[in-house]
Amino acid sequence: MEPCRVLVIEDHALVREALVRALEQLDRTCEHAQAGCAADAMALIESGHEFDLILTDLMLPDMSGFSLLSILAHRFPAVPVVVVSALADEASVKRALKAGAAGFISKTLSSGELVAAIRAVLRGQMVTPDFDAPAPVMQRVVRRRGIDSLSEQYGLTAAQTRVMELMVEGRTNREIADLLGLAEGTIKVHCSAILRALGVPNRAQALVVLARQGLRA
Structure with a gap:
């Protein structure tokens, strides 16, 4: 199986490191790149780097994450972009999906749940918070077996x-x-x-x- 190339867009270094550690715990090899803002992320993509998945926060220092989602969906529609954010309310999730996100992962998840969610995303599954579940927010994998x-x-x-x-x-x-x-x-x-x-x-x-x-x- 070829390595999966993942771009992590997150301005907080500790959160970036947590996401990278989650990628390292997956059952497949992941090559990752990191960007602390939208401008750095776009520079990486436009320089010729190819990615199989992009993980991005919504709260970026130079651009709204929703705006970045729209740009990526328009210019690079073949690359799935999944939001990893603390803004996991229903309105934000719906807005992100409408802007082009392929899924939404809450930062409130434990490390084990985060790994499971990313693993599901890499299998092509759509992961979003389940607003019918009790707090803390649980993840709902929509795709069924097969x-x-x-x-x-x-x-x-x-x-x-x-x-x-x-x-x-x-x-x-x-x-x-x-x-x-x-x-x-x-x-x-x-x-x-x-x-x-x-x-x-x-x-x-x-x-x-x-x-x-x-x-x-």
């Missing part, structure tokens, strides 16, 4: 996969839109693409196909 292979099998994008996961949970288009911070029309487009990929005419049959392959609520 989602990685199914996503690859059907050629789904990351956004389509997230929508498919929530479809499996029985969520309506409106609920999915609210959870992901997207327009309901965008969700309908993703749903149509999922149905085409699965080769079925409607959502009910799509759920049957997915259930047969291990995806159940």
Whole structure:
């Protein structure tokens, strides 16, 4: 397995070190780079460094993390960006996802939970705080068993996969839109693409196909 290249964007040195230690505890080799601000991060990316994952805080000294998310999503859409922040309230999480984040990890997690969350992200899973769980904030891995292979099998994008996961949970288009911070029309487009990929005419049959392959609520 090739090393995973990760960029950590965090202005506090102690937090950066904690994230690097978490990367070192994973079950795969991770090559990492560090940046203390958005400008340094962009300089690394624009100099030709390629990354498989970016971890960023929202509170950066030179730019709002939400603005950085939008820039990265527009200029480097193929690189997933996951927020690691103490601002883990529901409004901030939704805003980050709407700006282009592929996930959200709370800084309130223990070191073991942080490692588990990053491991899930590197497997392609979408991790967000579970606002239905009691404090402290727990992590919710949305993807079900076998989602990685199914996503690859059907050629789904990351956004389509997230929508498919929530479809499996029985969520309506409106609920999915609210959870992901997207327009309901965008969700309908993703749903149509999922149905085409699965080769079925409607959502009910799509759920049957997915259930047969291990995806159940």
